């Protein structure tokens with residue numbers, strides 16, 4: 001697509017999305033849920049076709065030398081497709097919140113004032129090369145009565161086109177506008193430039209990605225943004241702590257999957273338990289080939305672990321999101337230093353304390369300035385499905401409108417409604 005065609009393509013997507021959003025907002029809950037059930041059926045009926053399109057992406061990505069965790073997130077298997085179908089069905093059965101009225105109260109003037117939950121309108125979303133996000137975003141958009149324009153990662157373009165076709169088929173089959181969910185049909189990043197600068201068509205932009213993406217969005221966006229950024233997440237092993245549990249949770253938090261934003265990148269350990277805890281987790285990490293970037297105290301303890309892959313941590317390591325079998329490790333004096341370290345270096349995404357001390361747990365919950373803060377649980381739980389939201393748009397690292405895993409509610413707003421009987425203001 002040349003520059004003129006690209007501008008036209010994006011303008012058309014915007015115009016169509018705006019028109020579709022009005023119809024989505026007034027569509028009945030039954031119609032929106034019907035589309036989600038139809039989509040689940042289409043996903044199940046098209047497993048082989050979807051895998052064939054996904055294979056084209058996988059082949060290109062493998063040839064280009066994409067790292068294994070990134071290839072893994074690109075993959076559509078019968079199991080992931082079934083999970084998507086089940087997710088659509090679950091969303092369909094969840095209560096509909098569009099049109100809900102809250103807090104209606106009579107005022108001294110006689111008018112009754114409350115708030116009604118309504119869709120935001122049109123959202124644009126830029127996200128990583130993970131095709132399942134296309135269905136999760138589309139299904140949440142449909143459930144919440146919005147329209148959306150989706151721009152997935154370049155490596156996933158064929159998979160995303162195939163999935164978006166099914167979404168549009170389900171919308172049309174359910175009597176709703178196919179244009180309520182549209183995919184940008186090119187991998188040209190200039191399309192993102194247009195998407196974030198069309199306030200007449202797009203109400204909010206949701207970027208899911210790393211620092212390069214956000215630099216561009218911060219510089220060029222002309223519409224409000226809900227940032228879904230990098231996860232430099234931590235586990236802090238406190239004293240007192242159940243060390244058996246700490247090994248299990250820390251292992252899960254780092255190695256269950258390396259690519260997600262909610263996997264941990266940093267491990268902090270209270271000095272008084274470091275000698276007992278670090279050799280145990282060190283053995284687990286060495287067995288799984290995890291490189292440990294250590295401060296001098298952690299190094300001194302971990303150097304005795306057979307085959308440990310140790311490196312000296314630099315200041316930069318505390319900021320780093322590796323998305324790989326690498327972890328930074330620091331011994332801290334206790335809870336105060338742990339909280340200070342996390343608030344300075346984390347990306348304010350998700351951080352956890354492992355402790356038996358109730359006061360420490362409460363302090364961590366209150367003082368750590370992150371979107372999700374956990375006690376005695378793995379940060380990998382920071383996920384819309386795991387939090388009971390049905391699915392997720394992503395994990396907002398912003399503080400306004402939506403923070404942490406974003407589901408249906410995050411795609412809506414509350415508008416004031418006033419019900420009167422001809423009252424006038426005196």
Ligand SMILES: NC(=O)C1=CN([C@@H]2O[C@H](COP(=O)(O)OP(=O)(O)OC[C@H]3O[C@@H](n4cnc5c(N)ncnc54)[C@H](OP(=O)(O)O)[C@@H]3O)[C@@H](O)[C@H]2O)C=CC1
Nearest residue numbers: 127128152153154192209210213228229230231261394395
């Ligand atoms: N908070 C959250 O919910 C989530 C956050 N993430 C974060 O995303 C990152 C990993 O994903 P990764 O794919 O590497 O992220 P990237 O930021 O590289 O890519 C994400 C998307 O942004 C696009 N993009 C990146 N830079 C630009 C730019 N300058 N202009 C226009 N578009 C751009 C990419 O397009 P293209 O394909 O052309 O590169 C892709 O569609 C990690 O930091 C992870 O923590 C991931 C998932 C969820």
Ligand SMILES: N[C@@H](CCC(=O)OP(=O)(O)O)C(=O)O
Nearest residue numbers: 073128130259260261382383
């Ligand atoms: N909430 C999601 C995180 C998704 C995520 O970060 O994806 P990615 O960075 O593409 O691996 C989950 O835990 O599955």
